[in-house]
Amino acid sequence: MATSRSSIVQAETIAAIATAIVPQQGSVGIVRLSGAEAVEIARHLFYAPGSQAWESHRILYGFIRQPKTQQVIDEALLLLMYAPRSFTREDVVEFHCHGGIMAVQQVLQLCLQQGARLAQPGEFSLRAFLNGRLDLTQAESVADLVGAQSPQAAQAAVAGLRGKLAQSLRQLRSDCLDLLAEIEARIDFEDDLPPLDLDWVRSRLDETLKTVRHILATAHQGELLRAGLKVAIIGRPNVGKSSLLNAWSKSDRAIVTDLPGTTRDIVESQLVVGGIPIQVLDTAGIRESSNPVEQMGIQRSRAAVQRADLVLLTVDAAGGWAEEEDLLYELIQPRPHLVVINKIDLVDSDPAARIEPILAQLGPASPVVQLSASQSRGLEALEQTLLKTVEASNLSAANLDLAINQRQAGAIAKAQNALQQVQATIQAGLPLDFWTIDLRAAIQDLGEVTGEAVTESMLDEIFSRFCIGK
Numbered sequence: 487m488a489t490s491r492s493s494i495v496q497a498e499t500i501a502a503i504a505t506a507i508v509p510q511q512g513s514v515g516i517v518r519l520s521g522a523e524a525v526e527i528a529r530h531l532f533y534a535p536g537s538q539a540w541e542s543h544r545i546l547y548g549f550i551r552q553p554k555t556q557q558v559i560d561e562a563l564l565l566l567m568y569a570p571r572s573f574t575r576e577d578v579v580e581f582h583c584h585g586g587i588m589a590v591q592q593v594l595q596l597c598l599q600q601g602a603r604l605a606q607p608g609e610f611s612l613r614a615f616l617n618g619r620l621d622l623t624q625a626e627s628v629a630d631l632v633g634a635q636s637p638q639a640a641q642a643a644v645a646g647l648r649g650k651l652a653q654s655l656r657q658l659r660s661d662c663l664d665l666l667a668e669i670e671a672r673i674d675f676e677d678d679l680p681p682l683d684l685d686w687v688r689s690r691l692d693e694t695l696k697t698v699r700h701i702l703a704t705a706h707q708g709e710l711l712r713a714g715l716k717v718a719i720i721g722r723p724n725v726g727k728s729s730l731l732n733a734w735s736k737s738d739r740a741i742v743t744d745l746p747g748t749t750r751d752i753v754e755s756q757l758v759v760g761g762i763p764i765q766v767l768d769t770a771g772i773r774e775s776s777n778p779v780e781q782m783g784i785q786r787s788r789a790a791v792q793r794a795d796l797v798l799l800t801v802d803a804a805g806g807w808a809e810e811e812d813l814l815y816e817l818i819q820p821r822p823h824l825v826v827i828n829k830i831d832l833v834d835s836d837p838a839a840r841i842e843p844i845l846a847q848l849g850p851a852s853p854v855v856q857l858s859a860s861q862s863r864g865l866e867a868l869e870q871t872l873l874k875t876v877e878a879s880n881l882s883a884a885n886l887d888l889a890i891n892q893r894q895a896g897a898i899a900k901a902q903n904a905l906q907q908v909q910a911t912i913q914a915g916l917p918l919d920f921w922t923i924d925l926r927a928a929i930q931d932l933g934e935v936t937g938e939a940v941t942e943s944m945l946d947e948i949f950s951r952f953c954i955g956k
């Protein structure tokens with residue numbers, strides 16, 4: 487039988503390297519222990535000279551030693567946080583070692599030799615959750631903060647960490663419980679109570695649904711902030727795709743030459759637009775080719791169109807719209823896209839004559855941007871149009887306190903359905919028992935979000951996505 491993460495005996499003391507492990511990098515690396523044996527293990531491994539007190543929330547200075555040979559492994563600091571005043575609410579000990587890979591790996595091995603078990607991904611956060619220090623949304627925000635790729639994504643994660651979503655959901659759930667209590671009382675003690683105030687029930691339901699809708703509406707910004715966007719630049723050879731990637735990312739990532747067919751493999755670059763982390767893919771120019779290497783590159787370009795959240799079809803303002811563009815334009819029709827008219831610097835003398843024929847080829851559903859990649863002109867407009875196309879224009883001005891993830895949105899949408907069902911049931915004049923069925927379902931769904939009602943397999947799935955040492 488597979489052991490489930492949450493059923494692992496919490497009496498076990500767990501250990502992990504809490505910092506990134508990179509050779510020759512990171513001035514400090516941390517090995518973290520949590521559990522009943524943490525302090526005992528540290529006592530065996532850490533020598534603190536003089537009369538330093540082993541008290542909670544203190545840092546001791548000293549040496550980590552191999553207990554048998556007394557060989558010194560590192561000169562280090564030891565941080566003590568005794569239960570319940572720690573991240574996990576268990577005894578937590580941290581060895582603050584030198585960075586790089588050797589010190590932390592050796593110290594981790596010593597901890598394991600002393601009886602600690604290697605922590606699974608997310609297990610420190612899981613314990614913080616199981617011990618009631620964090621609700622599930624806060625624990626998810628810990629992972630979001632570690633994974634954040636833009637200041638706005640980090641800001642949303644910190645708000646979640648501090649319990650903004652948790653608070654709203656607790657309030658919603660408690661409102662539903664109040665409503666349930668009122669209704670159930672009428673089922674159980676019908677004769678002893680004044681009749682149910684139907685207007686009150688209806689207005690409470692309306693209010694609750696309004697809040698639910700408000701929270702659900704933050705799912706789009708949550709998804710953009712967390713997952714970001716994959717944007718593929720496609721077009722026929724030499725229209726300036728690689729030049730656009732370079733200008734946009736202010737780099738020399740991609741090779742640019744005046745030879746058509748320069749780019750073969752996909753070239754990626756990472757940037758942030760209006761708070762959204764964006765992965766830009768430069769692709770091989772698409773054309774009929776007999777060169778097998780180029781053909782493979784073109785296959786990858788076509789695949790990128792399907793993988794991308796947004797496709798930028800790039801066209802050469804001077805070269806104009808050719809037959810190949812008809813095919814490419816058709817290819818991107820089912821995908822979210824915009825059309826980039828590049829090299830406008832070449833048509834400065836008479837832009838209308840060159841650009842209008844291109845515009846005439848485009849349908850009304852295709853946003854258009856004119857720019858010059860080689861002169862870095864029009865990139866601002868590209869970003870604004872991109873944000874508008876993915877409906878994220880006011881993300882940077884938005885309130886980032888709430889930005890729910892897909893899992894949370896799924897459960898909250900179920901709660902919304904259940905609450906709407908309660909409304910319908912009341913409307914249909916069905917007996918009170920029916921109202922409570924859907925109300926209970928809504929309460930259950932909200933509990934799935936906060937973790938008040940979760941299964942072990944849900945916890946497994948959520949925490950296994952964390953990194954090791956979190």
Ligand SMILES: Nc1nc2c(c(=O)[nH]1)N(C=O)[C@@H](CNc1ccc(C(=O)N[C@@H](CCC(=O)O)C(=O)O)cc1)CN2
Nearest residue numbers: 504516518543565567570571572573574575580619628
């Ligand atoms: N060295 C180190 N830095 C770290 C962490 C850590 O575990 N170790 N963190 C880990 O993610 C974050 C800080 N988060 C933390 C959250 C709570 C507690 C904590 O001990 N809370 C107790 C006690 C509070 C108090 O003393 O009053 C509590 O809330 O009960 C510690 C760290 C980021 N920086």
Ligand SMILES: Nc1nc2c(ncn2[C@@H]2O[C@H](COP(=O)(O)OP(=O)(O)OP(=O)(O)O)[C@@H](O)[C@H]2O)c(=O)[nH]1
Nearest residue numbers: 723724725726727728729747748749771829859860
């Ligand atoms: N005048 C002008 N030239 C440009 C502009 N953008 C790119 N070019 C030139 O167009 C040529 C092709 O540019 P690339 O960026 O290599 O074009 P590409 O679409 O990536 O080409 P392939 O990878 O071969 O498909 C180079 O000589 C660039 O300097 C622009 O905005 N204005």
Ligand SMILES: [K+]
Nearest residue numbers: 724743745748
């Ligand atoms: K080229």
Ligand SMILES: [Mg+2]
Nearest residue numbers: 727728748749
């Ligand atoms: Mg190229």
